[in-house]
Amino acid sequence: MEKWNQTSNDFILLGLFSRNRADLLLLLLIIFIFLLASLGNSTMIHLIHLDPRLHTPMYILLSQLSLMDLISISDTVPKIVFNYFTGRKEISFLGCWFQCFFFGTMAGSEGLILVSMAYDRYVAICHPLHYPIRMSKRMCVQMIIGSWILGAVNSLAHTVYTLHIPYCRSRAIDHFFCEIPAMMPLACIDTWVYEHLVFVSTIFFILIPFLGITASYCRVLFAVYHMRSKEGRKKAFTTCSTHLTVVTFYYVPFVYTYFRPKSLRSPAEDKILAVFYTILTPMLNPIIYSLRNKEVLGAMTRVFPIFFSKKE
Numbered sequence: 001m002e003k004w005n006q007t008s009n010d011f012i013l014l015g016l017f018s019r020n021r022a023d024l025l026l027l028l029l030i031i032f033i034f035l036l037a038s039l040g041n042s043t044m045i046h047l048i049h050l051d052p053r054l055h056t057p058m059y060i061l062l063s064q065l066s067l068m069d070l071i072s073i074s075d076t077v078p079k080i081v082f083n084y085f086t087g088r089k090e091i092s093f094l095g096c097w098f099q100c101f102f103f104g105t106m107a108g109s110e111g112l113i114l115v116s117m118a119y120d121r122y123v124a125i126c127h128p129l130h131y132p133i134r135m136s137k138r139m140c141v142q143m144i145i146g147s148w149i150l151g152a153v154n155s156l157a158h159t160v161y162t163l164h165i166p167y168c169r170s171r172a173i174d175h176f177f178c179e180i181p182a183m184m185p186l187a188c189i190d191t192w193v194y195e196h197l198v199f200v201s202t203i204f205f206i207l208i209p210f211l212g213i214t215a216s217y218c219r220v221l222f223a224v225y226h227m228r229s230k231e232g233r234k235k236a237f238t239t240c241s242t243h244l245t246v247v248t249f250y251y252v253p254f255v256y257t258y259f260r261p262k263s264l265r266s267p268a269e270d271k272i273l274a275v276f277y278t279i280l281t282p283m284l285n286p287i288i289y290s291l292r293n294k295e296v297l298g299a300m301t302r303v304f305p306i307f308f309s310k311k312e
Helices: 021-050 057-086 093-126 128-134 137-162 180-186 192-225 230-259 267-291 294-303
Strands: 011-013
Touching: 021 057, 021 267, 021 294, 057 093, 057 137, 057 267, 093 128, 093 137, 093 192, 093 230, 137 180, 137 192, 180 192, 180 267, 192 230, 230 267, 267 294
Parallel strands: none
Antiparallel strands: none
């Protein structure tokens, strides 16, 4: 492996693509997904902010999910596009620091927000009489602040450690952004202890929330099945299935990526899986929540009447 030039602190991102026509088409697709995700998540945040009917814990939490998705996809795609069209692959030490920190913060915080949303639906459907107390505005704000703080603190600890590791080998990261597992093979010290700490963090921020969300929705679906109201049963089932779709797209690639032993991982597979939780999921969230939610569609007609005006 080539030696790192010790006069430079820059890293090299090998990226997703080579410079051929087929890869250009894939890059244009990613740009389209980025624009769609940016528009969709910005619209969700705008709708929830402006429409008083959406000022409920469920939609306030959803606005935070949209904000996290917007930051997450903005952390990776612009750099992919810039490097491709300029032919450069370098990323500065500070740029890599920011990518690590923001990606880690959004990953941890989004996982906790999804748990909060699952709890909100669980209380609303299984304990509706207790909902005003268990999901008060104060509780909602505490969940949001707690998600951001815990995600940021966890990410800061990992980022500071990762970028203080001595890198005596090549600084070429076989990935399209500075993701910690992709940087570990470049270190010239044994990182097995730290890799176990990453594993533990993944358990607390990814696996346990995923299992908790799955268990809560199983309980919710059981309660939905016994509802007397057909309309209420349909609405509750739609909401739960929507949330489960989002959770599956987000958590499963994460769990598969971070829980595999190093010997069974390959950079190509890691990059493909990372596309799901860094690029595809931020696009899918606003689409799924808007197209399958009558309240969001109703808010669109009120906030953007010019696009939904009925012909006389």
